[in-house]
Each structure stands twice: as C-alpha cells, then as structure tokens.
Amino acid sequence: MPAKSTSAKPTYQYDAIIIGTGPGGEGAAMNLAKSGKSVAVVERHDQVGGGCTHWGTIPSKALRHSVSRFIEYNENPLFQMENQSSNLTFPQILKHAAGVIRKQVRLRSSFYDRNRVEVFAGEASFVDAHTIKITPPTGPERLITAETIVLATGSRPYRPTSVDFNHPHIFDSDTILSLQDDPRHIIIFGAGVIGCEYASIFRGLGVRVDLVNTRDRLLSFMDAEISDALSYHFWNSGVTIRHGEEFESIEGLPDGVILHLQSGKKMKADCILFANGRTGNTDTLNLASVGLKADSRGQLKVNAKYQTEVSNIYAVGDVIGYPSLASAAYDQGRIAGHAIIHGDCPTQLIEDIPVGIYTIPEMSSVGKTEQQLTAARIPYEVGRAQFKHLARAQIANTSVGSLKLLFHRDTKEILGIHCFGERAAEIVHIGQAIMMQKNGGNNVEYFVHTTFNYPTMAEAYRVAAMNGLNRLF
Known part of the structure; x- marks a missing residue:
C-alpha cells in the first residue's frame, strides 16, 4: 500500500511580525507576547513609538x-505686575x-525589552504573505518570516503634489515640529482636529492666525453648540476663520508664502501649515505581492477581527481609517492579538468612543449629539452646567466652558455628554463611566x-443633571 502523504506545517522564525510601533502595533505586540507568542516588530524609524509619539x-x-500654562500665567492677577512682559516662542x-518624547520612547522601549519582543529598525515590505524584507538605514537587507503579520503602519499628512513641501516656509503637521523661527503670522489650511489644535497653540503664543476651513463650520462631527463655542472662542481671541474655501496654489517666497484660494482670495503670511487630511502608510509595503490593494487614501479593509482579505494578515490603527484615534488603535491591536491567538473575537471596540480635541480650551464628547438625536426622533432633554458658576473653576481661574448632558426624557438614560473647557477630556470620562452601565445603571439621576x-x-455633573431634570414635566 502506498504511504499516506502528510503535509508538515511550515516553520517560521516568529509567530507574528508587527509592522509599526505606534499604539496599534504596541497593543498587538504586547498581547501576543504576553500570551507566549514569539514576536518581532519592525519600525522604520530609529526609535519606537510611531507617529503618535514622535510627530502626532x-x-x-x-x-x-x-x-495653556503660559496663558494661565498671563491671565492670573497674581502675576500681572506693572512693566512686566513675558514671551514664549515656538x-x-x-x-x-x-523631553516628553524622550520619556515616552524610554518607557515604550522597556515594554518591548521586558516582553522579549525583538525590534528591527528599517523599512518593511512584503516578499510573500509570510515573509517580510527589512531594509535598514545602513547595512544589508534581511528577511524574516512569521505565521501572522499585523500591519500597524499608521498614517502621514496628505501632501498634494502641487505643493512644494521642501520650501522653508511650507509645513505639514509633521515638519512643523522642525520650525525654528518665531513667526508673526501663520496660515493654517485645514480646520480639522489638527488644524484647530495648532491654531490654539500659535494664537496662544501671540501669533496672528488665519484658519482656512474647507467646510462650512468647524468640526462638524461635534455637537453644534460645542463647536460653535470653539468658533466663538477663536473669534474672541483673534483667530480669523475663513469657511468654505479650497486652495488653488501655494506660492513660496523668500520671506514667506502666499496662499491662492479658488474663490480668488489671496493671503500672505510668514509660513503655512497644510493640515488637510492624512494618508495611510501602505505605499512602500509592496502589497501587490500578497494580493492586497489599499484605497485612494492608502487604507485597507478589514473584518470584525481586523483581518484583511489575506487570512494571515491583519491591520489596525490609522491604516484602516475610522476612528483614527490613538486610544482606539491600541484597543484594536489588542483585539487583533486576541483573534490571532484564539481564532475568534468576542471583544469589540465600544460603540460610543470618546473624542478629545486638545484645543485651548479643550473639547470632548461621548455618545450622541443633539443633531443626531433630533434626526432619529428620540425624545431627549438637556442639562447644562456653566463652569463660571463652579467654585473650583473660579479658584483656578478657568471659568470658560460648560458641560452638557443629553438624556432620554422617559427612561432618563444618558445619551450624550459634551464638554468645552479646561480638562474637558478628563471630565467627560466621569459621565462615560455611568453611561456604560447596564441593567438600569445608566441614569442621569445618579449625579x-x-x-x-x-x-x-x-x-x-450634579449641576447639569439637576438643571436637566428640572426641565421635565
């Protein structure tokens, strides 16, 4: 009788290779390593942390x-002395x-060391579905293999080919960190999260800021009252906002730039920060060799387990698009790691992911907006608390801002929490903890x-809850 044929399982150097060491890559690597898997990570830069740590x-x-602390100092009556002026430069x-980046790199490096994850520096690209070629900055190329590959390559600022980003006065959100001058006037093209945050930073330093928005209002995904509060705060602090504009071209000058808009307007400034969109880092991975193709924004499609169309290749973080948050990317990495280990994925990202926008003052929200609840015809009520009425805000001289609770009129279930003001990104988590409770635990009366x-x-929260409950009849 002929012998039965047996196919031996291929032998790989590692159980998993993670490409990228940002939050998504770290989450996947740590989960796999702590489960006893042999893990290698490939980082294109000479230090771990990814774009989140180094540029984002x-x-x-x-x-x-x-x-923010500089503004607090200048506005505190204790420090407002005659003939005293204080300046702070970029x-x-x-x-x-x-200094913060150095501390983060040391911390994150220790995670890989402690968990015996091997870190390779260099550009990663596919040879086949199980083989990665690493091209280091210096030295020979090398090949490593693994049963599973996780792509956590992140994203980078979108750069139109018509814009000369090599010009010394034209920056994106990565290269702005190399700005050595102290500009008097900056144009920020793109009024998304990054554009609004940098508008706050530069205006806080006393720089004249023109914020050009391609849409008709700021941060339209936020609750309208909260984004309107930011618009008013920008206007009140001297930021000029131009809505509904598209750029025609950016002209570099020896001493600055001129932004030409499609509407015919021209704007001149010392420099420009182009912050209009991001692109997934997939173009150098040689995806074609494994049968994968990114979309026009460099992003990959995945299923609920963060598995791509190639069963042993997973993707997490910015490279798969929404929600494009560092916090969510870390969770995605851990969930993908669990799916790789166990073959299933019982845990998913929470439905209501909190958003924190670090403008000055901060904005943060979780859950539904008033506009979403109105469109869905859900009967809700609003409870508000103005920070200027809180003793702690008066003591700290941070009275700008408010907290808004949205809750169901009948069940009193919290449906949305929206906050504008100092420490908003921290404050929102108090309400989130109650909002996540099951079996009747989610109730505005808790506060x-x-x-x-x-x-x-x-x-x-107590003030806002009482304000809202008093509206019921």
Missing part, C-alpha cells in the same frame, strides 16, 4: 500644555515636547443622588 499626539499635546516650547468632593470640576 504626544508632541502636539505637550506643546498645547505649555501654551522653539522654546518644542524643548518641552522633546443628583451621589456626593461629589467640593470644590471640584466633577460637581458640574
């Missing part, structure tokens, strides 16, 4: 923190951001019947 979330929030606050420390910003 961490540096921009560090810059924002420095400027290069100065970059030093603080650089009336609990006891808050006094004075605190958390007290805004």
Whole structure:
C-alpha cells in the first residue's frame, strides 16, 4: 500500500511580525507576547513609538500644555505686575515636547525589552504573505518570516503634489515640529482636529492666525453648540476663520508664502501649515505581492477581527481609517492579538468612543449629539452646567466652558455628554463611566443622588443633571 502523504506545517522564525510601533502595533505586540507568542516588530524609524509619539499626539499635546500654562500665567492677577512682559516662542516650547518624547520612547522601549519582543529598525515590505524584507538605514537587507503579520503602519499628512513641501516656509503637521523661527503670522489650511489644535497653540503664543476651513463650520462631527463655542472662542481671541474655501496654489517666497484660494482670495503670511487630511502608510509595503490593494487614501479593509482579505494578515490603527484615534488603535491591536491567538473575537471596540480635541480650551464628547438625536426622533432633554458658576473653576481661574448632558426624557438614560473647557477630556470620562452601565445603571439621576468632593470640576455633573431634570414635566 502506498504511504499516506502528510503535509508538515511550515516553520517560521516568529509567530507574528508587527509592522509599526505606534499604539496599534504596541497593543498587538504586547498581547501576543504576553500570551507566549514569539514576536518581532519592525519600525522604520530609529526609535519606537510611531507617529503618535514622535510627530502626532504626544508632541502636539505637550506643546498645547505649555501654551495653556503660559496663558494661565498671563491671565492670573497674581502675576500681572506693572512693566512686566513675558514671551514664549515656538522653539522654546518644542524643548518641552522633546523631553516628553524622550520619556515616552524610554518607557515604550522597556515594554518591548521586558516582553522579549525583538525590534528591527528599517523599512518593511512584503516578499510573500509570510515573509517580510527589512531594509535598514545602513547595512544589508534581511528577511524574516512569521505565521501572522499585523500591519500597524499608521498614517502621514496628505501632501498634494502641487505643493512644494521642501520650501522653508511650507509645513505639514509633521515638519512643523522642525520650525525654528518665531513667526508673526501663520496660515493654517485645514480646520480639522489638527488644524484647530495648532491654531490654539500659535494664537496662544501671540501669533496672528488665519484658519482656512474647507467646510462650512468647524468640526462638524461635534455637537453644534460645542463647536460653535470653539468658533466663538477663536473669534474672541483673534483667530480669523475663513469657511468654505479650497486652495488653488501655494506660492513660496523668500520671506514667506502666499496662499491662492479658488474663490480668488489671496493671503500672505510668514509660513503655512497644510493640515488637510492624512494618508495611510501602505505605499512602500509592496502589497501587490500578497494580493492586497489599499484605497485612494492608502487604507485597507478589514473584518470584525481586523483581518484583511489575506487570512494571515491583519491591520489596525490609522491604516484602516475610522476612528483614527490613538486610544482606539491600541484597543484594536489588542483585539487583533486576541483573534490571532484564539481564532475568534468576542471583544469589540465600544460603540460610543470618546473624542478629545486638545484645543485651548479643550473639547470632548461621548455618545450622541443633539443633531443626531433630533434626526432619529428620540425624545431627549438637556442639562447644562456653566463652569463660571463652579467654585473650583473660579479658584483656578478657568471659568470658560460648560458641560452638557443629553438624556432620554422617559427612561432618563444618558445619551450624550459634551464638554468645552479646561480638562474637558478628563471630565467627560466621569459621565462615560455611568453611561456604560447596564441593567438600569445608566441614569442621569445618579449625579443628583451621589456626593461629589467640593470644590471640584466633577460637581458640574450634579449641576447639569439637576438643571436637566428640572426641565421635565
């Protein structure tokens, strides 16, 4: 009798290779490593952390923190002395951001070391579905293999080919961190999250800011009252906002730039920050060799397990698009790791993902907006608390802002939480914790019947809840 044929399982160097060390890559790598899998990560830069640590979330929030404290100092009556003037420049606050980045890199590097994850520096590209070629900055190329590949390559600023980003006065949200001058006037093209955050930073430094918005209002995905509050705050602080504009061209000058708009307007400034969209980092991966194709924005399609059309290749984070948040990317990485280990994915991202926008003041929200609830014909009521009425805000001299609770008129279930003001991104999580409760635990009356420390910003929940409940009849 002929012998039965057996097909041996291929042998790979690693159980998994993660491409990218941002939040998504880190989440996947740590989950897999802690489950006993052999893991390698490939990072195109010489330090771990990805765009989040080096060019995105961490540096921009560090810059924002420095400027916010500077504004508080200048507005505090204790420090308003005669004939005293204080100035802060963009290069100065970059030093603080650089210190934070160094601390983050050391911390994140220790995670890989402790969990025995091997880190390779270089550009990664596919040879086949199980083989990755690493091209380091110096030295020979090498090939590594794994049963599973996770793409966590992140995104980069969108760069139209017609714009000369090599010009010394034209920046994107990555290269703006190399700005060594102290501009008197900056144009920011693109009024999304990044554009609004940098508008706050530069205006806080006393720079004249023109914010050009391609849409008809700022941050239209936010609750209208909250985004209107930001618009008013920008207007009141001297930011010029131009809505509904598209750029025709950007002309670089020896001493600045001229922005030509399709409407015929021309704007001149010392420099321009082009912050209109992002592109997934997939163009150098040689996706064609494994039968994958990114869309026009460089993004990949995945299923509920973050699995691409090739069964052993997964993708998480900005490279798959929405919600494009560092917090969500880390969770996506962990969920993908669980699916790789167990073959299923019982855990999913929460339905109501909180959004934090680090303008000055901050904006944050979770759940539905008034506009969404009205369109869905859900009967709701509104409870509001103005920060200027809170003792803690008066003590801290941070009285700008408010908290808004949206809750169902009949069940009193919290449907949305929207906050504008200092520490908004922290404050929103108090309400989120109640909003996530099941079996009747999600009820706006919780905030009336609990006891808050006094004075605190958390007290805004009690004030807003009572305000809203008093509207019922």
